Amino acid sequence: MPRLALVTGGTRGIGAGIARALKEAGYRVVVNYFSADAVARDFEAASGIPVFKWDVSDFDACKAGIEDVRRQHGAVEILINNAGTVSDNKFENMDEAQWHRVLRVNLDSLFHMCQQVYPDMMANKWGRIVNIGSMNGQAGQLNQVNYVAAKSGMHGFTKALALEGAKHGITVNTVAPGYVDTYLMRNMPERILAKIIGKSPIHRLGTEAEIGHAVTFLVDEKSAWTTGSTITMNGGTHMY
Numbered sequence: 001m002p003r004l005a006l007v008t009g010g011t012r013g014i015g016a017g018i019a020r021a022l023k024e025a026g027y028r029v030v031v032n033y034f035s036a037d038a039v040a041r042d043f044e045a046a047s048g049i050p051v052f053k054w055d056v057s058d059f060d061a062c063k064a065g066i067e068d069v070r071r072q073h074g075a076v077e078i079l080i081n082n083a084g085t086v087s088d089n090k091f092e093n094m095d096e097a098q099w100h101r102v103l104r105v106n107l108d109s110l111f112h113m114c115q116q117v118y119p120d121m122m123a124n125k126w127g128r129i130v131n132i133g134s135m136n137g138q139a140g141q142l143n144q145v146n147y148v149a150a151k152s153g154m155h156g157f158t159k160a161l162a163l164e165g166a167k168h169g170i171t172v173n174t175v176a177p178g179y180v181d182t183y184l185m186r187n188m189p190e191r192i193l194a195k196i197i198g199k200s201p202i203h204r205l206g207t208e209a210e211i212g213h214a215v216t217f218l219v220d221e222k223s224a225w226t227t228g229s230t231i232t233m234n235g236g237t238h239m240y
């Protein structure tokens with residue numbers, strides 16, 4: 001039977017691209033989402049990929065959600081921690097709620113989710129965990145102290161868990177995208193979009209499918225030697 005992959009925040013944007021790429025590659029795939037029921041229903045109907053609703057920032061909700069997935073589909077063998085959120089503000093105006101929400105959804109969620117699937121992966125002596133970081137977590141970004149701190153923390157989490165997981169056949173890696181052509185970018189003012197694209201020698205945004213392709217490489221049986229790594233994908237922006 002094909003391995004089971006779970007993509008958090010997989011009903012739209014980059015997560016949906018990853019879920020589709022994994023399905024195309026022959027994996028069994030399920031996705032999680034948080035609030036947009038209609039988007040989730042449309043995604044499920046169009047892709048045939050089952051959706052599960054819970055908040056990755058809530059440890060108990062992750063526990064219950066994974067038990068539900070396990071009952072219906074079996075143990076999760078491939079976990080893609082993609083769900084994320086932003087709440088931008090100048091540092092002097094950033095309040096405690098903005099700080100904690102972004103840290104909980106983007107970073108605490110890794111602990112919440114990995115804790116649920118790691119025991120099964122250890123027992124099976126095989127597992128793949130891929131965390132979706134961000135170019136901003138590598139380079140820093142104005143008005144995003146919370147988001148950058150969370151995404152930078154993800155790199156430490158990836159490396160530390162990769163060290164522990166190695167003897168159990170579990171790899172842990174990060175993909176750090178630059179700006180990807182999701183619906184959010186489609187609403188961005190032309191002037192800002194032109195500035196972002198101008199920073200890439202390839203002169204375009206990334207695609208959801210390109211991120212999905214990188215994740216598919218990392219979870220492959222033949223990628224067992226790649227762990228604790230970050231794949232940086234930003235159209236070459238990082239070279240400037």
Ligand SMILES: NC(=O)c1ccc[n+]([C@@H]2O[C@H](COP(=O)([O-])OP(=O)(O)OC[C@H]3O[C@@H](n4cnc5c(N)ncnc54)[C@H](OP(=O)(O)O)[C@@H]3O)[C@@H](O)[C@H]2O)c1
Nearest residue numbers: 009011013014033034035036055056082083084134179180
């Ligand atoms: N877009 C970019 O250019 C870009 C660049 C670099 C990195 N990234 C990273 O890539 C990942 C995906 O970004 P995106 O732009 O594709 O995001 P998106 O379009 O905003 O989608 C986010 C997904 O995550 C889910 N989600 C949000 N909060 C959640 C929670 N607490 N519990 C469970 N699910 C939750 C959403 O579900 P609902 O819709 O149901 O709320 C949705 O399915 C994020 O980690 C982001 O930081 C994005």
